[in-house]
Amino acid sequence: MPLVRKPGRYLGTEVNRACRPWEDAMIRFCLLFPDLYEIGMSHLGLHILYSIINSTSWALADRAYCPDTDMEQRLREKNIPLWGLETGRSLKEFDVLAITLPYELCYSNILTMLDLGEIPFLSEERVKGEWPIILGGGSCSVQPEPVADFFDAVLVGDGEEKIIEIGRFIKEAKGQKLPKDEILYQLSQIQGVYVPSLYKPIYSNGLFKGIEPKRADVPQIVERAIVPDLEKAPFPSRPLLPTVNIVHDRLGLEIARGCTRGCRFCQAGITYRPVRERPLSTVLEMAEKGLDSTGWEELSLLSLSTGDYSCITTLIEALTTKYLPQKTAVSLPSLRVGTLTPRIMELIRGIRKTGFTLAPEAGSERLRKVINKGITEEDLLDTAEEVFSHGWNNIKLYFMIGLPTETLDDLAAIAELARKVLARAKRGQVTISIGTFVPKPHTPFQWEGQISEEESRECLRFLKRNLGSRAIKMKWHEPRQSFLEGVFSRGDRRLGNVLQRAWRKGARLDAWTDRLDTTLYMEAAKEEGLDIKAYLLERDLHGPLPWDHISMGVKKDFLQSERQRAWELAYTSDCRRNKCHKCGVCDFKQIRPVVQKKCLDRIKEHSSSLEEKSKTAQISTILLTYSKLGAARFLGHLDTLHTFHRAIRRARIPVAYSQGFHPMPKVSFGQPIPLGTESLAEQAAIMVTEPVDIQELADSLNQTIPEGLYIEEAAVAAGKKAIKEAAVTHYLILPWRGNNEKMAEALNIFQDSPEWMVEITRKGKTLSLNAKEMFCDVQLVNPEDIDQEIRNRWKPAREALEKSQFLLALSLKHKDTAQIKPTEFIKTLLSLSDEEMKLSRILKIGQERPLGEFL
Numbered sequence: 001m002p003l004v005r006k007p008g009r010y011l012g013t014e015v016n017r018a019c020r021p022w023e024d025a026m027i028r029f030c031l032l033f034p035d036l037y038e039i040g041m042s043h044l045g046l047h048i049l050y051s052i053i054n055s056t057s058w059a060l061a062d063r064a065y066c067p068d069t070d071m072e073q074r075l076r077e078k079n080i081p082l083w084g085l086e087t088g089r090s091l092k093e094f095d096v097l098a099i100t101l102p103y104e105l106c107y108s109n110i111l112t113m114l115d116l117g118e119i120p121f122l123s124e125e126r127v128k129g130e131w132p133i134i135l136g137g138g139s140c141s142v143q144p145e146p147v148a149d150f151f152d153a154v155l156v157g158d159g160e161e162k163i164i165e166i167g168r169f170i171k172e173a174k175g176q177k178l179p180k181d182e183i184l185y186q187l188s189q190i191q192g193v194y195v196p197s198l199y200k201p202i203y204s205n206g207l208f209k210g211i212e213p214k215r216a217d218v219p220q221i222v223e224r225a226i227v228p229d230l231e232k233a234p235f236p237s238r239p240l241l242p243t244v245n246i247v248h249d250r251l252g253l254e255i256a257r258g259c260t261r262g263c264r265f266c267q268a269g270i271t272y273r274p275v276r277e278r279p280l281s282t283v284l285e286m287a288e289k290g291l292d293s294t295g296w297e298e299l300s301l302l303s304l305s306t307g308d309y310s311c312i313t314t315l316i317e318a319l320t321t322k323y324l325p326q327k328t329a330v331s332l333p334s335l336r337v338g339t340l341t342p343r344i345m346e347l348i349r350g351i352r353k354t355g356f357t358l359a360p361e362a363g364s365e366r367l368r369k370v371i372n373k374g375i376t377e378e379d380l381l382d383t384a385e386e387v388f389s390h391g392w393n394n395i396k397l398y399f400m401i402g403l404p405t406e407t408l409d410d411l412a413a414i415a416e417l418a419r420k421v422l423a424r425a426k427r428g429q430v431t432i433s434i435g436t437f438v439p440k441p442h443t444p445f446q447w448e449g450q451i452s453e454e455e456s457r458e459c460l461r462f463l464k465r466n467l468g469s470r471a472i473k474m475k476w477h478e479p480r481q482s483f484l485e486g487v488f489s490r491g492d493r494r495l496g497n498v499l500q501r502a503w504r505k506g507a508r509l510d511a512w513t514d515r516l517d518t519t520l521y522m523e524a525a526k527e528e529g530l531d532i533k534a535y536l537l538e539r540d541l542h543g544p545l546p547w548d549h550i551s552m553g554v555k556k557d558f559l560q561s562e563r564q565r566a567w568e569l570a571y572t573s574d575c576r577r578n579k580c581h582k583c584g585v586c587d588f589k590q591i592r593p594v595v596q597k598k599c600l601d602r603i604k605e606h607s608s609s610l611e612e613k614s615k616t617a618q619i620s621t622i623l624l625t626y627s628k629l630g631a632a633r634f635l636g637h638l639d640t641l642h643t644f645h646r647a648i649r650r651a652r653i654p655v656a657y658s659q660g661f662h663p664m665p666k667v668s669f670g671q672p673i674p675l676g677t678e679s680l681a682e683q684a685a686i687m688v689t690e691p692v693d694i695q696e697l698a699d700s701l702n703q704t705i706p707e708g709l710y711i712e713e714a715a716v717a718a719g720k721k722a723i724k725e726a727a728v729t730h731y732l733i734l735p736w737r738g739n740n741e742k743m744a745e746a747l748n749i750f751q752d753s754p755e756w757m758v759e760i761t762r763k764g765k766t767l768s769l770n771a772k773e774m775f776c777d778v779q780l781v782n783p784e785d786i787d788q789e790i791r792n793r794w795k796p797a798r799e800a801l802e803k804s805q806f807l808l809a810l811s812l813k814h815k816d817t818a819q820i821k822p823t824e825f826i827k828t829l830l831s832l833s834d835e836e837m838k839l840s841r842i843l844k845i846g847q848e849r850p851l852g853e854f855l
């Protein structure tokens with residue numbers, strides 16, 4: 001762990017983790033997210049399945065995320081198979097590996113994870129032997145052909161109900177010791193489950209000609225699974241709280257699923273139909289449970305179009321009123337123009353000014369009609385003016401280039417619209433964010449061509465030249481990524497071999513711009529004799545498509561008629577409150593749009609009185625001394641700080657908050673210790689607004705703070721500055737494979753030398769500092785001579801302590817200039833390599849009092 005970037009990703013010590021006993025479960029899932037921890041932990045779908053499986057008495061769910069390349073390399077060097085974070089079991093030991101398919105550019109990571117799990121890639125290679133069932137699911141499961149060969153089964157559609165049905169069946173099959181082919185056949189009989197090995201693609205003259213079942217008794221068409229009503233769908237009441245900072249580090253609440261606004265490019269707008277809103281009371285309950293159990297300082301209302309939620313104003317009003325005293329921010333993803341009312345702006349501005357994104361998608365009125373965006377320029381400009389007038393000074397506008405029928409005039413209209421938006425601000429900035437249109441399966445534009453990488457770049461250059469103001473900034477999605485996304489979006493099974501070849505050539509973490517190398521895919525395709533650029537071409541309206549055997553419930557002729565209406569610039573209204581357009585999804589018995597008709601009356605609870613209280617209450621400061629041991633040593637300073645902030649909120653400590661748009665709990669910390677260093681003597685000071693019982697405060701924090709962190713002492717701070725910088729700090733060091741003779745010899749040389757220069761790098765500058773001026777009392781000590789209490793408390797290092805005859809004890813004197821870290825010092829003292837330095841255990845044992853008092 002000390003040798004890899006962000007070791008916190010691999011600890012599995014998150015607050016609210018299930019940690020179910022292995023032996024108690026009859027079926028064990030490992031949920032795999034094929035991207036880095038920061039992305040995977042932000043994915044709501046995985047949290048939902050994790051919570052559902054772990055609430056089932058006979059099942060357990062663990063998790064694994066794709067390791068970064070440095071960790072991958074180390075695992076290979078050390079022959080360590082990839083493991084489930086909580087159980088520590090290698091992937092091979094699970095019954096089911098449920099892999100999320102969130103976007104196309106994560107496909108190479110699936111191979112990385114399988115390979116590190118020592119699992120053969122192809123389903124056909126796993127027919128014999130005891131391999132886990134490899135189950136896919138998630139957004140890309142609606143067109144899984146490019147990765148079909150790697151999966152035993154793919155769950156298409158909503159997973160809440162099906163995951164348990166699948167689990168129950170596999171449990172029984174395991175009990176009956178059914179052969180793999182029988183298991184797969186029976187899985188194919190569950191609605192929503194696609195078993196790729198039971199279907200055969202047909203090609204002729206290098207062209208895809210269709211796909212057909214290999215047996216008469218498997219469905220011709222796989223129908224997607226739909227949860228008819230979200231009210232009954234489970235939602236995690238104790239969500240996992242990440243250990244390290246993640247991309248969406250907040251409580252995500254899914255308030256509705258599906259959107260029927262009818263944007264013709266939007267895949268989710270078809271594949272999640274119909275709209276199903278959660279009742280307001282359920283959302284409020286979810287918010288309360290989620291915040292109470294995590295301490296998150298922000299919650300985000302999630303849905304494909306949050307502003308369209310029937311009770312949105314009442315909901316935001318209720319949430320902001322309730323959570324104002326705790327300074328919990330309510331954030332909304334990009335809102336549709338027309339749904340953003342002045343009242344909503346007022347409410348969210350009251351707590352925290354999160355950014356504002358509007359998505360006109362196209363610059364010209366004509367092109368917005370083609371895509372059925374249904375917003376006029378005037379609507380957009382009025383909304384922008386309203387946003388600026390409410391105090392925001394930066395609006396982000398999202399556009400697409402390469403949309404069907406686009407002309408140069410449409411491109412010029414993007415820049416013009418950005419200028420008009422800017423003109424509505426007295427003082428402000430506009431950022432335009434540009435993505436390339438990628439035609440997606442199951443949409444009215446699924447037959448359209450995609451512009452090439454070079455054409456994307458040409459459009460971007462044109463836009464840059466035409467922005468016309470320095471106050472308009474431009475960002476864009478990398479065209480190379482859109483190219484690859486386009487290939488895999490509408491690709492067929494032949495891409496599986498291309499993917500394998502590209503992966504063997506080194507394709508990794510392709511969704512990260514700095515990692516993607518499309519030449520690997522071009523070379524791989526050439527070797528496979530495939531022209532991958534051809535996947536971007538326009539498709540025959542009546543020809544076979546690689547996803548024809550997977551149904552979203554929406555009829556193909558509805559998609560074709562919507563395509564025709566695009567050319568006619570005809571508007572198709574939202575069916576949730578207007579007439580049904582007969583797309584085919586609803587049966588109006590079980591499946592139908594679910595919209596909330598009753599919103600609660602305005603809720604105005606005690607916010608003003610509480611706010612008043614927090615202003616007038618007497619503020620005092622509590623000084624905490626805490627230890628940071630074991631896995632917690634891999635939490636960086638900022639992650640430790642977030643961990644404390646959230647633990648304080650969970651423990652309901654009446655902490656004071658700073659003023660301004662980003663109110664923060666008033667908690668200060670002592671000098672950060674380096675990542676990897678353990679400590680028995682860290683300090684934090686909490687300002688509280690009410691009298692508190694000190695012991696109760698420490699106890700309640702200890703009940704909620706993650707493993708490895710522990711409040712050792714709490715006291716009311718005397719004086720204004722609660723944390724004073726120590727003049728001297730004491731450390732114990734267990735060098736990696738320390739050689740006692742070598743240590744004694746090195747120490748003698750150090751002690752006899754008049755100076756001991758150590759080169760360190762700070763802010764890019766190399767400095768040479770004299771360690772003799774900073775380190776004193778450097779001595780070898782026998783582990784037995786160390787204070788018994790310290791030895792007991794340094795439990796995580798017990799094994800290493802037992803093995804060693806001597807440790808190094810030393811004191812570091814603090815100076816106002818740059819300081820040598822204890823790790824840097826022992827590296828030169830004992831001539832350690834970088835790796836040996838990082839693997840050494842270092843414990844801060846105390847400060848100020850003489851070192852002898854700790855030994």
Ligand code: SF4
Binds near residue numbers: 580
């Ligand atoms: S069937 Fe009708 S109501 Fe249902 S999603 Fe389709 S258009 Fe909307």
